[in-house]
Amino acid sequence: MSKGKGTFQPGRTSRSRTHGFLVRMRTRSGQSVIRRRRAKGRKQLAP
Numbered sequence: 001m002s003k004g005k006g007t008f009q010p011g012r013t014s015r016s017r018t019h020g021f022l023v024r025m026r027t028r029s030g031q032s033v034i035r036r037r038r039a040k041g042r043k044q045l046a047p
Helices: 012-019 021-026 028-040
Strands: none
Touching: 012 021, 021 028
């Protein structure tokens, strides 16, 4: 009995288009996300 596909189908393009650095920098809140991650010392600011 098949259950079909799972909900998470990973892909680099779709991931970066929704959560990428340039998308974050477009909005003020996104910029604050990057700022917070820089302050925390994250190696990867955005995927």
